[in-house]
Amino acid sequence: MTHVANEHSERDVPAMTVQRIPLYLRCLLEAQGERLTVLNSKQLGDRAGTNAAQVRKDLSHLGELGTRGIGYDVDDLVVHLMRRLGITESRSAALVGFGRLGSAFLGYQGFAARGVRIVAVFDTDPDKVGTEIEGLIVTSIDDIADAVEREGIELAILTVPAASAQKACDALVASGIKAILNFAPCTLTVPDDVSVRQADVAADLQILSFHLNRASSEGYSR
Amino acid sequence: MTHVANEHSERDVPAMTVQRIPLYLRCLLEAQGERLTVLNSKQLGDRAGTNAAQVRKDLSHLGELGTRGIGYDVDDLVVHLMRRLGITESRSAALVGFGRLGSAFLGYQGFAARGVRIVAVFDTDPDKVGTEIEGLIVTSIDDIADAVEREGIELAILTVPAASAQKACDALVASGIKAILNFAPCTLTVPDDVSVRQADVAADLQILSFHLNRASSEGYSR
DNA sequence: TCGTGTGAAGCGCTTCACAGCA
DNA sequence: TGCTGTGAAGCGCTTCACACGA
Structure with a gap:
């Protein structure tokens, strides 16, 4: 072993x-x-x-x-x-949730230099499915398992509303994804072999707000 | 107090x-x-x-x-x-950088319930200054000091390119802001009494990527 | 009885100080 | 000489186990 x-x-x-x-x-x-x-x-x-x-x-x-x-x-x-x-070859990532935040990430040109490529976009909204953006076509989340295998996707960026985050997460896990960056303000339940990182902007602002209360003493950082 | x-x-x-x-x-x-x-x-x-x-x-x-x-x-x-x-009354925040990411945060309706309100938007681009969005008018960053005092702004969300982040940060600090959430992938230099939190999406993805390596090499065979 | 609040033990990260090597 | 690599000390966070109180 x-x-x-x-x-x-x-x-x-x-x-x-x-x-x-x-x-x-x-x-x-x-x-x-x-x-x-x-x-x-x-x-x-x-x-x-x-x-x-x-x-x-x-x-x-x-x-x-x-x-x-x-x-x-x-x-x-x-x-x-x-x-x-593990980014000597770029890692392939799926963007799940083609809303405002998801669109912002799709348009961001800075990931390539950091070793990550967004190679697929998923959403549940039938009005969004089929839209072309940055050379990619928004796909139904039901088709995610096929795409993960076909595109060699290993990472997922989750930018759906909190209410649908766990459902989307379950679909990702079922398709074999082992790493998820979650922007929805909710706790995701995943198997032990799946990594989740939480990116909650409002929580970050609240932490900063806490430190403002103690403005008398010296500041923190990170 | x-x-x-x-x-x-x-x-x-x-x-x-x-x-x-x-x-x-x-x-x-x-x-x-x-x-x-x-x-x-x-x-x-x-x-x-x-x-x-x-x-x-x-x-x-x-x-x-x-x-x-x-x-x-x-x-x-x-x-x-x-x-x-410190969010029994909402904290007032400035959004600095009216790009894709900044627009996404402006459109996000979830901050209010978390105790934060975006009350002003700043950018350097003359083409963007004057634009109205979500009831706010994009303002030149040169006018930030006035706005901070007038609106009681205590937090800043920094969504400008890395190349201009330190300059924008300096303007925020000069205007009296003591808490900054920085989305630009760069280290900000600030006085001790200013709190900075770094939100680097690419770095989060790289951390997840690291864990993917561990999983595959530690994994049980098959 | 049940669940909080808390000293103490356990553990991991940071900092120190210096041996080791170019 | 100068700077890395590293055991050891220091420090803070987490976990434990139980006294205390509703």
Whole structure:
């Protein structure tokens, strides 16, 4: 059952480290844009809004990626982080819910550079099904299982109203999707092998509102 | 403005507890809709996707809000959590960046029930300034300081491209805003007394993508 | 009796400080 | 010399287990 792990390639990465990998990657891509070839942990920490010790500890969970006395090679680290995130080839995502928010994501050109492509759009509304948008045709959610297999879809972005989110989620799970980003303000029930991330904008605003109450003391961030 | 500290009304609330308060509030409002008057910690934990011990510990940080042997009064707890979040009166928010994503938030009718109202819209694009939308008129970001004072704006939702996010952020900070929800994929630099929450959709998708890798390599054979 | 509130134990993440290596 | 990688210490969050009170 146990595989031989080359270096620590299959060692356990702490959850908080996983959440920061996309942040580091973004900072490294910025640095690439500035023609920087090497960054040390202090520089990367400053860009990411953390600190040098955090950066070193995080990256050490992924392997020995730096050079003592020098720092981290930007290009190498970009490649390594992308591989860890599984986005060396773009991941294919389905957009479920062709409303205002869904349309905004469809029109957003920034996903490609971050390793994600929206390759299918689903909705339940018969008036929307058949609409062409960004080269895709809005499809009935009943046809999702076929599309998932045909297009190799692995991720879903759920932008339907809260009232229909669980139903749409069930359809996604039934079609074999194992990762869902849910923008509906409701708790989704899924099997253990399916990952869900909750993106509740109103909740974020409420958290910020809480901190406003304690405006006397110093502010938080993230 | 300081209240007499009855019980622990101004005691320090752990950051993780603050993040769950909006979740509990949402679950309680759902329960209200089902005409439930009392919930115990197990029931609330199930709805929120956590557990009974977590609920009791979290709520105990806010005071003695339950009744032993019974549970928590739904209406009372709703009022208490809303007060703690500072949304008994809606908070006024500015939307900065009238693009696809910003338009989606403007059209979203769900914020009102969560205690937040968008009362002003800003953009830099002269073609967009002057547009009327949802009863609001898109205003130049240069006029933000006036609007913040006039409308009592305390929150900002930043939906501009990454390249102009820091500039818009600086304008918000200069106008006195102390809480910013940033959808641009970039790190914002702000004074210590300003709270920023980062909402990076692509990063969320990358985190989900990471977990897809784990699942496939850890999975049972077949 | 039942369920909350809470000290204490358990656990994981962050920070520190320095050994190790280019 | 300079910076990474890492054990260890520090800290905060979660979970446990039970006293307390309605």
